[in-house]
Amino acid sequence: MLTRETTKTAAPFLLVGAGAALLALLPWLATGMRLPLQNLWAASTMPDDMPLVLLPFSQYALGFIVSVIITGSAIAGGIVRLLGSRVPRFGLAAALVGTLLVQVIALVQTAATVIGGLSRGGAATVYLVALVGGTLAAILLGVLVLLLIARAPAPGVAIALSIVAVAVGASMSGAVLPFGLVVFEAHDLARAAVQWIPAIGVGVAIAWSGFATVGRAVAAAGSLLLLWLGAAAFTAINAAAGTRVLAAYPAEMVEYAGQVFAAVLGSPRESVVQVAIAVVAMLVALVVFRVIRSRRSAEAPADAAGA
Structure with a gap:
């Protein structure tokens, strides 16, 4: 049963998961977070005028997106494993929730921004669905990685x-x-x-x-x-x-x-x-x-x- 005391001891692990996810995003955040130029963008836009996004949605950055998602999950799982018996009940669940929270927010913010600027048409729809689907698949794979690193033999x-x-x-x-x-x-x-x-x-x-x-x-x-x-x-x-x-x-x-x-x-x-x-x-x-x-x-x- 989830008590107030359990919640208090597990709460810091929300920050562990969120911090791990943000740490993995640093290589992208350090570039300035400008959305890469899009082939299907509705209006002609200079690189420095592209909107700010939390993930570099681009067909040229699929591998990069997958890797930063999985890396964040791995960092969170590694911290939980290193802490071992000091992890309270529901601490692992809290770390997982914190990691997912940052990753899902990054996906939603980026997808919403890209939707607002893409041209209309079948090619743009396929492009967006592929990027969102690939990112969701990476998030799910990251969950597996986090759990294996944290608790598996x-x-x-x-x-x-x-x-x-x-x-x-x-x-x-x-x-x-x-x-x-x-x-x-x-x-x-x-x-x-x-x-x-x-x-x-x-x-x-x-x-x-x-x-x-x-x-x-x-x-x-x-x-x-x-x-x-x-x-x-x-x-x-x-x-x-x-x-x-x-x-x-x-x-x-x-x-x-x-x-x-x-x-x-x-x-x-x-x-x-x-x-x-x-x-x-x-x-x-x-x-x-x-x-x-x-x-x-x-x-x-x-x-x-x-x-």
């Missing part, structure tokens, strides 16, 4: 962290490439640096979980599969959504996305290399974790003797 956390790693790669690409948080001359360097973040993140997540049980081994294989499929999916979605000539033809856009997805899966550089780097990152992380555990084991008897 190690295999579930490894899967969730792998989803986050793939998403964060897209988030960082979005932060430094389309929206200009780094100078133009640094774009090539930034692209080279961020393209391997998903693989490294997945490798570290697998190493953290380990292979001691069947469940952990299955989670490790699933994480590599997520990396392989997820990276290809982000590439395919961005390629199809960014093709202006297909904007009015949803069926053709989906077909093109499928073609790109299949091509990326079959490309050694885009898929096999990602998995190979994840395996290397996993091996390195395993060694690092083993050294850390060994040092802790050696320090524990010394601390006990000193006491």
Whole structure:
């Protein structure tokens, strides 16, 4: 039963969730929050005159939107997990509500602003529905990630962290490439640096979980599969959504996305290399974790003797 005392102790976790969601939005908020130029905007508008929005609705920023949503949910789940037994009853639920509150407000504010400026017609309707639907799907996936990180055993956390790693790669690409948080001359360097973040993140997540049980081994294989499929999916979605000539033809856009997805899966550089780097990152992380555990084991008897 929800008592006044329970409500008081759980209430701060509303702020935890809301703060996590806002933190993930910082890469976009730092750009000034100007809506990117829209191909289907009703009136000719200069970039600096576009309205302010909480999400960068654009066919060129789908991956970025998905990633900031999932990242916010992951941060909230991570805080809850780190606090462990100090989380009160309904604390997790409060953190989830706080996260969803910020994300839904961001979606509603952005969608309402875009509706007011888009031209009328079937293409604009399809465009808006796709952006809203994609954002809602990201919010739902974020709920799963938050719950897994906050409460699941190690295999579930490894899967969730792998989803986050793939998403964060897209988030960082979005932060430094389309929206200009780094100078133009640094774009090539930034692209080279961020393209391997998903693989490294997945490798570290697998190493953290380990292979001691069947469940952990299955989670490790699933994480590599997520990396392989997820990276290809982000590439395919961005390629199809960014093709202006297909904007009015949803069926053709989906077909093109499928073609790109299949091509990326079959490309050694885009898929096999990602998995190979994840395996290397996993091996390195395993060694690092083993050294850390060994040092802790050696320090524990010394601390006990000193006491």
